[in-house]
Amino acid sequence: MPNERLRAVMADGGWTYSSLAEKVDVDPKSVERWVNLGRTPRRGTAMRVAEALGEDMHALWPALRPVRAERAGSTELVALYAQRADTPVSTFVDMLDQARERIDVLVYAALFLHETYPRLNDLLSKRAAAGCAIRIAVGDAGSENVRARGREEKFGHGIESRCRLALMHYRPLIGVPGIDVRTHGTTLYNSLYRADDHMLVNAHVWGVTAYGAPVWHLRRSGDGGMFDTYAESFDAVWSTATPVPHEE
Incomplete structure (x- = not known):
């Protein structure tokens, strides 16, 4: 046909x-x-x-198209994507744009967001102005865990450069009321993108760059589920992260 x-x-x-x-x-x-x-x-x-x-x-x-939750067998699982590269950027953007209370982002770099949606900072600023609390944690380019990720993915110092570039993208948001930007040096098992009760989880696979690893879309349906597990993980990393100061 x-x-x-x-x-x-x-x-x-x-x-x-x-x-x-x-x-x-x-x-x-x-x-x-x-x-x-x-x-x-x-x-x-x-x-x-x-x-x-x-x-x-x-x-x-x-x-x-991705596998739907009905086939995956979880009330919290909205969709599965075999690779982050299969996930439409609109899925990330639309989810963040619909947030009313909270946006949390935990990544090493995730440059694809700014590169494919240059108005991301405008979107985040508008959400913050509407009362949304926004927390963004990017990788500390000088941390050993970031360097280790570069070696594991055979990306070398490139990952460190990407962390620095990610921070440059987010730096205009530092000081904007409602937005908090920090750097972290933790082992990143998953990149997390949360908007209220929805979350996109980009799993990390040893030796595979993030765009080649799976993504699952979760929707919170109650206390103590998968969603809360990842949300608590974000909070744990956030507590160790370092606030990014204003540039003089």
Whole structure:
């Protein structure tokens, strides 16, 4: 069955089989099969195609949608994503934008947020102005745990540079009422993104960069569940984190 959506998007953008194949580094016959036979590419290829076309990968290939909570068997689990790279950035942005009471972010760097959504600081400032308490913890570039992560992921000093760059992105928010930015040197088992009773958990896998590791979307449904376990973990790290001072 032909992929009519892909066909239409390519036509609107003036893409040919050959031009799209060259852009995403595949054989033109592969593109032809996606369009005319409805074949589904590998996730990595699908991501490159979606980026080139300016489309949502899951809209082009519904078969690549995440596993839903009904199949995962937990009342707190909203969705599973095989990789963070499979998680639409809109999932993060929309969740944060809907927060009314609390936003917590625990990462080493997570540069993808600012790089793919440059208005993130504006969003956080507006939420804070509306009364939302915001806590952001990024990695201390000088900590041994950050350096160890770089060695484990074969990323070397790059992870330290990314931590510094993440802090540069968030630095304009330092001093904004309702927003607290700190650095931490803990072993980061999971990156956490919380907005009220919703949380995205980016699990970390030894030797795998964060974008290649799974993400699960949790919704708090009661005391003592998975959500609270991660929320308490955030609080424990936050208590050890160092406030970032104003630059003079």
